[in-house]
Amino acid sequence: MARLSIIVVERDRERALRIVDGLMASGDHAITVIAEETGLARRIAEQKPDIVLIDVADPSRDVLEELALVSGPMERPVAMFVDRSDEHLTRAAIEAGVSAYVVDGLQPERIKPILDAAIARFHMFQKMRAELAATKAALEERKIIDRAKAILMKARGIDEEAAYALLRKTAMDQKRRVADIAQQLVMAAGLLT
């Protein structure tokens, strides 16, 4: 069976490498990564890939939509479309954040292993992104709480431990999170100075 030609549209080099690794593990494919936004339609038309993989949220997706539709007599048909060979697989892909454009006539059993591999990688990216966001939010909260403590220490002449105890007690009394109370205090202090 001929090797499948796959294009991965991904700007981030690190991510692109991980996707290629994942795809290679699913079989022997000819994989090309396109990182530039300009010339996307032309490059894909030139290369005539069997499958194009792209982040669901990539703005360049609309360019691929056009390739899926070309039907004018002067245009060379690329005839790629959003994969609809297997509804569950398509849904899993979109939920993971990847969309696949597949050339007309490619057998579903050839698409599946590739899509499975792509989905696994994109799931990993989502998890990493969620973790990064959570870490960042936690750090932000820490900073706010530190500032609130400093404000209390200065205003009431108490030490750090007492300041934190006061924040925690207020939060418990009001059934709120410590970070929320700290945020309100910092904002109010900003208005008063």
Next chain:
Amino acid sequence: MSLAPLRLGYVPLIDAAPLIVARELGFDAEEGLRFDLIRLQSWAQCRDMLGMGSIDAAHMLVPLPIAQALGLGPAYPRFDLAMVLSVGGQAIVVSAALADAMRAQGHGFGFGDPLAARAALQAVAGGRLRVGVPFPFSTQAELVLRWLAGTDLGAGVSIHTVPPPLMADALAVGEVDAFCVGEPWASYAVERGVGALVLAGRSIWASPPEKGLVLTRDFTEARPDETGRMMRAIWRACRWLDQADNRSTAAEILSRPDYLNLPPELSERGLLGRLHVTAAGEVRHFSGFIRFHDGAANFPWRSLAALLAQRIALRHGLNVDWAMEQAMGCFRTDLYRQHLRQAGADLPGASSRIEGSMVHATAVASEMGQMILGPDAFFDGETFDPAFAAR
């Protein structure tokens, strides 16, 4: 009372204002709803999220639900267009090189005369023109094709999809020679010095429907109450947006980092109809450049669905009668009448009309007496009646 959350998707453009204003000014809460607004990066993503049920409703290009109804997209549940969100707001931009050549030939960049702009462009374009539009199924594509039809330039034109935020780049590197896009992306290209504005979309078609509120039929059928409340909240936001004094406030809100994340001065140009046609700051005033409410802008005329379907069907080799029937079925004038009457919307006597027939604003019969429509004329003088449409 806790508010019922709804997830609404939008693509960052000034015509996303009805959703954003409804959220920011609390029109959603007035109806017992809380809009969670999801910023999307492409129309394909918008379509997929709605089709998959990841969002409850979307700010969407008016021709996109029609294309779906015609089978020109992935197999998703049927989409319904419940109301039009905006009319106009598009502009045509040419590259700096073409603009210089047009100026050298004496073109004055009046921004309102489609024949003069076309003649000037044809004189310098050398018989071919690559034009960027945001999506294959977009009002922009319809405007460009109509504007150039029947001319030498029309024979040499090719249409290319370019994501709006990348339009200025595509023009700068010479991937396209011109583009047609919704604001603020036309002004953005002018500000970057890579192009000049030659024409407003409304100069080609006085009433080009641009975005609609689109839901799946599954949603409109299973959750009629929330559908109605959502429509009323957004309809009130549209009405607020067409009170002249509110447009600068709207520009401020829209420009925030959460939404368009651009300087308010840029969003304001389209919203106030005060456009800079060149980077040198030549200003053109275009009254009603974008409308959100006035002239019954929100009514989803079935004849508009038929018109857009006819054009798409002819380009894609589909049966025109079938296509118009499919498209008219997804423009939900029934939902509009049912849900917006109680909000105080005036309702026209008919649900279909002859498109392009009004050169001036015209009073027609409506439930409350008289309703002022239009103008809606095409620059080429065409009128479109679904019953007599070219097959």
